[in-house]
Amino acid sequence: MNNVKLLHRESAYSTIRIQEESDNDAYWCFMHAHAAAAQADYRPCFNRPLMHEMHAYLRHASDRIALRAATGEHAIAHVVVASDAPVFNLGGDLDLFGRYIRARDRDGLLTYARDCVEGVYALHGRLHPTAHSIALVEGDALGGGFELALSCQTIVAESGVSMGFPEVLFGLFPGMGAFSYLRQRVSAKLAEEMMLNGTMYTSDELHRMGIVDVLVGKGEGVRAVEERILRNRRIASARLALDEVRRTTEPVSLDELMRITGIWVDAALRLGDRSLRTMERLVRAQLRRPGGPGTGSETLSAPAG
Numbered sequence: 001m002n003n004v005k006l007l008h009r010e011s012a013y014s015t016i017r018i019q020e021e022s023d024n025d026a027y028w029c030f031m032h033a034h035a036a037a038a039q040a041d042y043r044p045c046f047n048r049p050l051m052h053e054m055h056a057y058l059r060h061a062s063d064r065i066a067l068r069a070a071t072g073e074h075a076i077a078h079v080v081v082a083s084d085a086p087v088f089n090l091g092g093d094l095d096l097f098g099r100y101i102r103a104r105d106r107d108g109l110l111t112y113a114r115d116c117v118e119g120v121y122a123l124h125g126r127l128h129p130t131a132h133s134i135a136l137v138e139g140d141a142l143g144g145g146f147e148l149a150l151s152c153q154t155i156v157a158e159s160g161v162s163m164g165f166p167e168v169l170f171g172l173f174p175g176m177g178a179f180s181y182l183r184q185r186v187s188a189k190l191a192e193e194m195m196l197n198g199t200m201y202t203s204d205e206l207h208r209m210g211i212v213d214v215l216v217g218k219g220e221g222v223r224a225v226e227e228r229i230l231r232n233r234r235i236a237s238a239r240l241a242l243d244e245v246r247r248t249t250e251p252v253s254l255d256e257l258m259r260i261t262g263i264w265v266d267a268a269l270r271l272g273d274r275s276l277r278t279m280e281r282l283v284r285a286q287l288r289r290p291g292g293p294g295t296g297s298e299t300l301s302a303p304a305g
Helices: 048-071 094-102 106-126 144-151 166-170 178-182 188-196 203-209 221-234 236-249 254-269 273-287 296-300
Strands: 004-006 016-021 026-031 077-083 131-137 154-158 162-164 200-202 214-216
Touching (some): 016 048, 026 048, 048 106, 048 131, 077 221, 094 254, 094 273, 106 131, 106 236, 131 144, 131 221, 131 236, 144 162, 144 178, 154 203, 154 221, 166 273, 178 188, 178 254, 200 203, 214 221, 221 236
Parallel strands (some): 026 077, 077 131, 154 214
Antiparallel strands (some): 004 016, 016 026, 162 200
16 A cells, blocks of 8 residues: 555554555554454454444544545545454354353343444444445455445455355354345345355355455455555545445435344344354354464354254
């Protein structure tokens, strides 16, 4: 990236790495910052510290975009979500889910779910009228990680990456935006099938299905995002107008997302011990991520029984 300004190097951020390109109003948020991802017990999922820091940075980026838009400096801004880990994101914090479920703590589980929903809702076009969000998927995106990518207005993925919803392995469905955002890209029937079949799709397959917008080779993701940003800047008025058209013709309201995630919470609280044991095995598999003794895809290898 050219003319990149590094931000918050001295700040309290520990799970995300931030970069800004001041010359074209681009804000990059890399999940699972190198220091965090190097820890032996760090799982590249939506743990509480990661969610807290991402929310904080999205608020910061939104404020910066609004300020620059008010001065007329830029016609369009971009927020890019990427990852420093070999995976994009392995989804929800299953260890936390299991503890909430065993304790019958509906309020705790609902608070977590609502925090997730507020994040994806912001990325789907609510940061600012002049902001466009991009997911850069260079590694596997599972469960909530896939939902995060789907919530972004553009998905750029490298070839050979796996994406899908493993929740069905322990009797759940992805309840934090999956259906609402998938149905903007495929039929409702196919969205439902993808949420329940447990299939891991390659980025190549998803590109053919129209779910991934830009597919590039390994190691070419950052360049592809930069090119998309430059293209959008050249057609800023049309790009932002079409973003507004999508919000108008295919609206996803915060209320819709919250109601769905409430259904997810109630379904989670009905899980039995067998499902919870499967969830615990998947937590151990998340620790065997790329860079460790196993791989992110091993989250799917645990038996459902």
